[in-house]
Amino acid sequence: MLVARDCGVSRCGRVSIELRLRGVASSTYMFSVEGKPVAQADISDHSVKELENLPDELSRYINIVEEHRDSNGERKISDLRLGLKSVCFKAIVTEKSDVRAVTSRFGMPLLVCSVTLSDGTGEIPLTLWNNQIATISKGDRVQLRDARVENFRGTTQLSLDRKTGGLIVLESGTKAPITGISN
Helix, strand or coil: CHHHHHHCEEEECCEEEEEEEECCCEEEEEEEECCEEEEEEEEEHHHHHHHHHCCHHHHHHHHHHHHCECCCCCECHHHCCCCCCCEEEEEEEEEECCCEEEECCCCCEEEEEEEEEECCCCEEEEEEEHHHHHHCCCCCEEEEEEEEEEEECCEEEEEECCCCCEEEEEECCCCCCCCCCCC
C-alpha cells in the first residue's frame, strides 16, 4: 500500500495494487490478481499512513517473508517448504525422466514424467502430465506459476495447480546454460 501510495503501483507476487484516484483525505486503490481486477476501495490517507508504524511482531514477520522472495516476488528453490501454495519462480530443467503410461484411479490412461528444476539455490522435481510433457526439454529455462509443494511417496516435489498453474519456456535448452540462471 505504501509503495502504491508513493509510486502509483506496487506488486507482491501475483497481486498488484494501483493508486487510481488521489483525493483530499482518501485515495482509491485497485487490487488485481494476475492483471484481473478483484476489488477497488477508497482508503483514508490516515489508514495508509498507519502502515508506516506497524507493530514490531508484524514487521519482523513481513521481513522474514520478504527474505524468501526476490525482487519480482518469486521464490528460490532453497526456500521452498512442504505445503506452500501459489509458488512462482524461474529455473533450468536439469533432468527429464522417461515418459510412463499410467492409469488414473478413475481408469483413465495418462502419460507422466518428472523433470528436475534448478535455480542455483537447489533442485526440486516437478511432475508433468500428458500435453505438458512435450513442451519441456532438458536445458530449458522455464517460469513456473501457481505451483504447490507436496509430498509424494516421501519425496518433496512440485505440482502445478490444474486450473491456474502455468509452465512457460523462457529459453530453449540450446540457449540456456544448465549450471544456473539469470533474471
